[in-house]
Amino acid sequence: MDLDKYLVSIAAGDAHAFGTWASLAEEPLRRSLRSFASIVDTEAVLQEGLLRVWQVAPRVVEDGQGNSLLRMAMRIVRNAAIDAARRNRRQISEDPLESSPKVSVAPVEPDPWLREAIHQCRELLPDRTRLVLRLRLEAAGDRPDRVLAEEADMTLNTFLKNFGRARRALGECLDKKGVDWQRGLR
């Protein structure tokens, strides 16, 4: 799949097109940061990198090799990671660009069967863990856990423990269903 089909719209300022592109590009971009995982907060780096991609997209020119914007995004997030490591005064003992395994630039497409299986498994969760999972998803990265815990009428510690239980229960349920939901991640 060549995500450059979204490039013209993104360059024209279509945020919806960028959201679709970012959803398909997120996993390969995140995986490209694995060698930085112990020295920078890769979540913050990835978000910062995606914002930069949005800003530079109007100047990106397709080079005919496919996924031009995704390949540029990989360079942007990795440079952002190096900058963050320097700000954290972390020694980069070896060049992460050299030491990291080759990461595919292939975007990850949605899996309708996985979606259905997760919905089924979520319904099996106990009330409190299902509530915590729902609050985290609905917050969409826009609220800290301290606030979500108050909404759930739980202490922060209890909220986070319930979130961990929800994740583990979902994973176990998917495994029992024979869903290969961790494909390529192990």
Place this chain on the structure above:
Amino acid sequence: MFGQERRRLATGVEMSESTQIEEVLNAYRERGLDGRIADHPAWHDLSVDGRIEAFDETLRQRRLEQALHPNGCSTTVSAVMARIAR
């Protein structure tokens, strides 16, 4: 294996490393004073192994979030799109 070591946070609350990893999995990040998206404070409290674990668990969690979202957006992408819209 995580969860054995308990750490006292700046707030005085004790929290195990496995619980702190759950906190780092949240895509919520504040803006730093320099305008950049700031690190999650709990990330700095994690051990090296804990940070690697947080990275791997985030990959898994975002895949589940994408599958659950009607438009396939993880909380990471949702957070970025919210910043673009502001």
